[in-house]
Amino acid sequence: MTGRILIVDNGATSRIMLKARIAEARYPIATATTAREALAHALHDPPMLVIAAMALPDLDGLSLCRRLHAQPGRALLPVLLMAGTDDAALRLAALEAGASDVLSASSDGAELLARMRAALRRAAAEQDLSRPEDSALPLGLDEDATPFRPSVRIALIAAARDTPGQKAPPPETVPGWRGAFARQLRGDCLLRLGPAEALALASGRQCPEAFVLSPDLSARAEGLRLVAELRARAGARESVLCVSDNGDPESRRSAASALDLGADDLLPAATAADSAEAAVRLHRLIERRHRLQRRRAELAEGLRLATIDPLTGLHNRRYAMPQIARMAEVARQTGSTLAVMALDLDRFKQINDRWGHATGDAVLATVAQRLRDTIRPGDLLARTGGEEFLIALPDSGLSEARALAEQVLRATRVPITGLPGAVPELTVTVSVGLAITPQEPGPDPDRETRPMAPEVLLDRADRALMRSKTSGRDQIRVFDRSAA
Template identity: 30%
Template sequence: MSARILVVDDVPANVKLLEARLSAEYFDVMTASNGTEALAICARAECDIILLDVMMPDIDGFEVCRRLKSDPATHHIPVVMVTALDSPADRNRGLEAGADDFLTKPVSDVVLIARVRSLTRLKMMTDELRMRAITSLEIGMQAPERSAVADTGKGGRILLVDDRQSSYERLAGLLAAEHTVDVEPNPTEALFHAAEGNYDLLIVSLDLNNFDGLRLCSQARSLERTRHVPILAIADPENSTRLLRGLEIGVNDYLLRPIDKTELLARARTQIRRRRYTDHLRDNVQNSIEMAITDALTGLHNRRYMESHLATLAEQASTRGKPLALMILDIDYFKSINDNYGHDAGDDVLREFAVRVRKSIRGIDLACRYGGEEFVIVMPETDLHVAGMVAERLRRSIAGEPFAVHKGTKRIEVTISIGLTTLEQKGEAVADVLKRADTALYRAKHDGRNRVVSQAA
């Protein structure tokens, strides 16, 4: 696992020590001696994780962290503050500034490397999502970075897994100031509860009676519905070795008892903000995929999807020896609708037309906008006779009821012409089937429109 680590410290000896530790674990190490230099390196996207000292001559670490986390271009870079300051107030100040962790010098090699590895995994996953979501910007979708920067991390849904009543009552009370908290004192039920609850954060005690808290964390990471939910582990100080093991299996953060209220809330907010940001990225990726294959106006599949999927359907029909019907539909005199009522009325017609098409076909049928006012419907396992009945029913559905346009203030008559054919020859080219349906459509237009014309292979 290679990552570029930026070490920011104005003391050369500290820099050399961290550089040696990290290089020994095969990380690429960059260095900066002040906050201004660190901000410039981050702005050029040259690092994956930042190890940041607090006490520096120009800009202190708290301010550097605040600037990084408030900038949409750099807020996703994990920041670990490594400092000699060890008071709870300093730690909480760092977490409030947006730091992902706050380690006090001298830092154990084991703790440092475990934390860097954990954050490296997180950064790589986030970078992959960000790269996939870049296309969404090109098709007009809103990037989630600005909302992520503005997100307070409050108002989350948290599942607390702890079987010690005095512990979970105190923790739930502290968290309730900012979040909705469910308590699961039975660890054997916790995974089912987590999978069903759509939580933003799991808080798991590693000091459960007769149950291994790390095993629960591992199971949550292996289950699809909880795989991306952040986990905050809580343990007694003597369990620090198990906490490091937890970081290796996917625990995102941890706290040692006794729990400080401010630190608990700060770490919970950090994890919830990150969860929301990665969820936005995943949603953008999914939406961009859907938009790439969907016609924005009608909600039907577009021509690109039809051409690729039709080839698959045709191959399946040939292999199984089943019929495949295809019809091309064209709205009659559509240009006159646009000319007489305006293009917004034409859009109203296209949207309503798509609704009526969906109501007239089966779930396994493929309906696509082919271009302009032309549409294609592909019907697997359907012969010419049955497809003709479906086409006639659809034609009557369109002609039988006027279309409302201009927000229902006007209603206009609409008809369609349909050309219909089937794939009946094994291995026949899809282009030939489309051409035959198009020829049938031309005949329907030539013969007076508002009709269905079939053409056998």
Template identity: 35%
Template sequence: MPRKVLIVDDIATNRIVLNVKLSTAGYEVVQATNIAEGLIAARRDRPDLVLATARPDKISPQRFLEAFTSDRQLATLPVIMLMECNNFTSRLSLLKAGAADVMCQPAKVAPLLARFRSILRNHDSQEETLLAERMSQTLGFAEAPAGFTKPTRTAIITPNSTRSKAWLTGLASAPNNAAFACTEADILNERTALNPDVIVVELSAQTPEEGLCLLADLRAHPQSRHAGLIAVIDEPIEALYCNALDRGADEVLPHGFCAEELALRIAPLAARKSRNDHRRAHMHEGLRAAVTDPLTGLYNRRFAHPKLARLLADCACKGQSCAVMAIDVDHFKRVNDALGHTAGDAALVALAGVLKDNMRPDDLVARIGGEEFLVILPDTSHAHAQRAATRLCSIIGAHAFRLGTHIPAQHLTVSIGVAVQEPEAKAAASSDMAERLSSALLERADAALYRSKHHGRNRVTMSARSAA
């Protein structure tokens, strides 16, 4: 589906020229002659961005921007203003008023399209962030916004130390900004963990490829990919401007360093990074909560069962066996009835700790029911699984469980059923086959657990051997 651009200009010739240029580039164009028509068209046609003229003899461009930013439906819509001359004061004024960028008119195709690509790339990220935040709020994972806003960490990368000091001095008065000079190695080194919010890179017309490669590396590297990237060009070269945007820069200062403009560019990028950082944190927390038992901190059934299928498929490819233990606490209802559910919860938490402490790092321990646990042991033979289960049963039986300040230490026992999947030879297992093997393996472990319960509890029962 083509991207949609709303052109607002009262001169028909300008609209026609822009329409031809953008349509040729694959954009769908909507046209309006004034603010009123533009607002109607924006609400009706939902463009991806707006391109408008800022001629001084017509309505104030600040008023134009205010009309869009004050409209709740259109507040996040990027607006590029076109000026008939490069007036520095007017440029800053429009950026302060909320313009996504200010470009010269008549607009050249290559820089205009490069700027479109950059703005739409970032705007897509913002839409994804809003969607993720709504989902987090729906699921109950959202947190209240922090009352304290930390200073923006702005990294300056320029090969000239004198220029670096001058830039830092220029940014010293920028509000809530902590700027520092560094090198690419400083940022990409995991040990230094600089983690800047915004990175400002100087591009030299004499050695452009060096700076362009740096932009691409910073955009791709895990240490810096989420930071805002601003390129400062020492000469207004069209090709360098376009390449900087396409290599990953979010913003470009095409007329060299300007502290005031740079501060205006830094603020929204830092705000965007902060939103995205919070969104990722919420999503990670949401994913963790979705697969974790809230009481014990172990994995839950939702995670353990699909994980077993994946491990079985992996073991089949490697020609390895895989074992599972189905564990149930003996007479657990007596603990709840005699000591209370708080003590029962404490017993489950303590038992989870014993299980984790006595299994290998690659083994997976999960709570799959009230007092039911599952242990998955990849690359484990029948004999080793039996020894491990017998040892675990003895350790738990000998453990003194502290369930409360005024409750004497309690002793619990568990019944364990063990089943092992032993492939005859190395063979790839499809996902459907792995799921069937997983279900069958769990059924065999549950049946073995039932026999442990039936024959007196506090014991281990091995399921009959079964090959793939």
């Protein structure tokens, strides 16, 4: 994106007023007078946000919003629509058309900028976690066309009555919320809380998925402090956080300030006319929260798969190398030692050639499990190649490492049964090469006591492994500088 704000309005006066309000925040600005011009601009010079009038010469703002989002790569483009009147039905229609927000003629410059910043933050959060179209399909990570949204808990927070010990707000301070949201957000659990109770829940494991502050609280300094405190709580950092206003200018200014303190959106007071809009706004944010959670889970799973060998479930070389570097540095700082074993299954190619790759894979998986059962907590086990494995043993001397290597040899020699097809039980062996970081300075102290690169340590273990192979296999060889 270019970082421009695109203003779409055929009225010169309103365009100039919008530019003047936005210029205070030093945003680069582009303008268009028709929807057609705006669509061409968005296609060839993508803006980071669009502010459009609801009425345009060639299209209405709702149709423009839909067409903008239909352009390739523009689904997350924030679009703010400017309505000439405070029409609840029109605002609701705009939200359902995909508008990020709707501002009325009574919105001042501070509210406009606050809503712009909130829309840009929401779009950036989704953009950071977005992926190229269909990139997950080959991995089987694509989402369902109609993902299920589980029920959530929505905390309705109102000012506490000035009575000692009274925490929960009296029912009359939650104006129509319970009924309005119960009709629009079926299946979700509505909680009526006071500020103290909300903060207590936000600090624990049972944090609600959404918080909504009532107008009687949003318009007070206490409400703004509560927004900042909720957003600072670890449990509520991913929760939806909304504030509502009662329509008067002071309430709207205070509510707009809450956006810059971490609130996600401003909701109209839940009157009969505005309850549907408030519910739609809240529902969209809750769906967005679940969408971002799914994407974070996909990203975490992708990172996990990038460091895991799919056949054996062990870590791979990509994961093992930086871990060994970290272990070597810890050993240097603490004056301890780090032992590394390079392992290679003996004559594994013969198994594949005679019994097939399915049998070979079963043998590798079985050996991997036996190695996993042999190592200690804190040791590192990885599959680094076809039939090659690696074990790193932090804080282990030569005698400890050799003892564990002997256990590895014995565990591997146990006959493997239950192989696919009519394959009889097989007995495999493994050759082991062992290397260890220097515990005492050598002839060149500066060279020996600096942290050993993982490549050097692995090279020493590999050299010892080759000696094990050439000496008859099924045995352990320790790296010896004089024999290298």
